[in-house]
Amino acid sequence: MRGFQRSNEIQARLHELVPGGAHTYARGANQYPEDMAPILVRGKGARVWDCDGNEYVEYGMGLRAVTLGHGYRPVLDAVSSAIADGISFSRPSELELLAAQDFLELVPGADMVKFAKNGSDATTAAVRLARAVTGRETVAVCDQPFFSVDDWFIGTTTMNAGIPPPPTVRFRFNDLPSLAAVLAAHEVACVILEQATALAEPAPGFLEGVRALCDRHGALLIFDEIITGFRWSAGGAQAVYGVVPDLSCWGKAMGNGFPLSALAGKREYMELGGLRTDADRVFLLSTTNGPETASLAAFRAVVRAYRDTDPVARMEHAGRRLAAGVNAIAAGLGIADHLQVVGRPSCLIFLTKDPEGVPSQSYRTLFLQELLERGVLGQSFVTSAAHTDADIDLTIDACRNAAIVYAKALGNGTVDGLLAGRPVAPALRPHSCPRRLDDRGDG
Structure with a gap:
């Protein structure tokens, strides 16, 4: 299990000083599983490191702002x-x-x-x-x-x-x-x-x-x-x-x-x-x-x-490999209608649906949780030109294990017992609930 103690301490302090605990709503802790929102300290290429020493392959790349890689x-x-x-x-x-x-x-x-x-x-x-x-x-x-x-x-x-x-x-x-x-x-x-x-x-x-x-x-x-x-x-x-x-x-x-x-x-x-x-x-x-x-x-x-160079071609190459790999895993587990990677190869997202085939924040959060535990950080699968074949291989392996847990939740008909904490919530919503800040300070 990865530790997030220092990240959680800093996040709690951020909530005391910054409304919402982040300067961009899409970067907020309520966009991630509770007590698992890394506070980052550096990045190189497609990898980032948090203040607890955890390393991740990152997707989204600065809310799509980084196409050449961190520290290019x-x-x-x-x-x-x-x-x-x-x-x-x-x-x-x-x-x-x-x-x-x-x-x-x-x-x-x-x-x-x-x-x-x-x-x-x-x-x-x-x-x-x-x-x-x-x-x-x-x-x-x-x-x-x-x-x-x-x-x-x-x-x-x-x-x-x-x-x-x-x-x-x-x-x-x-x-x-x-x-x-x-x-x-x-x-x-x-x-x-x-x-x-x-x-x-x-x-x-x-x-x-x-x-x-x-x-x-x-x-x-x-x-x-x-x-x-x-x-x-x-x-x-x-x-x-x-x-x-x-x-x-x-x-x-x-x-x-x-x-x-x-x-x-x-x-x-x-x-x-x-x-x-x-x-x-x-x-x-x-x-x-x-x-x-x-x-x-x-x-x-x-x-x-x-x-x-041709950064767009490299982004698209990485995206095509990733989408094909994850979708093949989902198909092999019989959950292709519930877990899918879709979109333009340079701008991929993942779809997470419940047993009835309805888009689900709970199942999305479970998938995010399992990816974080395996060294993948991202609200999407948006790639950069810095994503190497090794980065994609690691991500596909992480998705394989995350998909096994996902399939178990689908079989159970619930994420209960598998998801720790409350589901993520839309960044733009009229009320703090369902992720109103509680005494733990994680939002």
């Missing part, structure tokens, strides 16, 4: 060189021009780019710009999990305390009639969506149809590339599917973990936040830390890695 030397060298000459200045640095050039070479549908720090910075700036361009307020949002921490989106979720009802309407992915109905019923400023997700590819003609509907109704088309950028391809999903948006939003893997995001788009719109317009100016993006040199240097090193 060319990125670290570029950052070290840049910060030795200063990090933040009162005027633009040359790195801002060089990074912008690099970015726009990757994304040929965009004419201009502005850097920031978080994906929400970019998506909210895009919405603000679209509202200024169109003179409209309503935002049409695809029925996908997450776009921003800001009111226009979070107000549509169940975790909406303190937020007035936003002027946001929903449409369904791969359902052009649902979008057409929304655009006919509302004066929409913009349509925002991810072109694809781990589980959903765009149907033939869908993205082209979205583009045509936006043009017909005078709404701007915004693509959220925060996950797909540098994971589907260096040029994002738009380079894969060939549909050009008016604006696109980027983040996560841009800096291989260093904080950087971007809003990119057509010049005629982006210049409304610049100095070549006679229209009322838009407060587009203005951040103190957006252009700091460390993250821009990291981004340029990431771009070089994508030019000189």
Whole structure:
């Protein structure tokens, strides 16, 4: 049995100082089995170590922000060189021009780019710009999990305390009639969506149809590339599917973990936040830390890695091996309808279902528990280019043993006696229950 004593002590202290015990809800202890939420101290490649000395193969890779691996030397060298000459200045640095050039070479549908720090910075700036361009307020949002921490989106979720009802309407992915109905019923400023997700590819003609509907109704088309950028391809999903948006939003893997995001788009719109317009100016993006040199240097090193090597191919190779291995194990145990690895090879997730075939947080938690005990950490099976065949072999072995326990729970019709503690809970939920913080401090 692995020990988590020090991790649990630190987690309890974090709950005293940080609301929720983590600075990102998806990183919270309530996303992991109780008393088994590792506090990490370092990482290298696809491996991480916690403060109790436990080693893991990690998946998810910084909530999909790390595609080249932890401690990737060319990125670290570029950052070290840049910060030795200063990090933040009162005027633009040359790195801002060089990074912008690099970015726009990757994304040929965009004419201009502005850097920031978080994906929400970019998506909210895009919405603000679209509202200024169109003179409209309503935002049409695809029925996908997450776009921003800001009111226009979070107000549509169940975790909406303190937020007035936003002027946001929903449409369904791969359902052009649902979008057409929304655009006919509302004066929409913009349509925002991810072109694809781990589980959903765009149907033939869908993205082209979205583009045509936006043009017909005078709404701007915004693509959220925060996950797909540098994971589907260096040029994002738009380079894969060939549909050009008016604006696109980027983040996560841009800096291989260093904080950087971007809003990119057509010049005629982006210049409304610049100095070549006679229209009322838009407060587009203005951040103190957006252009700091460390993250821009990291981004340029990431771009070089994508030019000189093929990180996406390595991610997909690792993902295909892992999915095939785990799904074969589940099939051999007769539980393939209950435990599955699915999705794009570079963006895999695992599905966990109860004896009735219903998605189950209890069974998910049991699977996470058994993986942690065997040296695998991850809320998903999202790979990086650093995942080696040895990492995948270890993970498949861990999944084999975890699946045996899973099959036993299915046979018993319950996780009772096998799962220690309460199940995990959705990160965005209206109440602390079912994982309200108790006296143990584990959440």
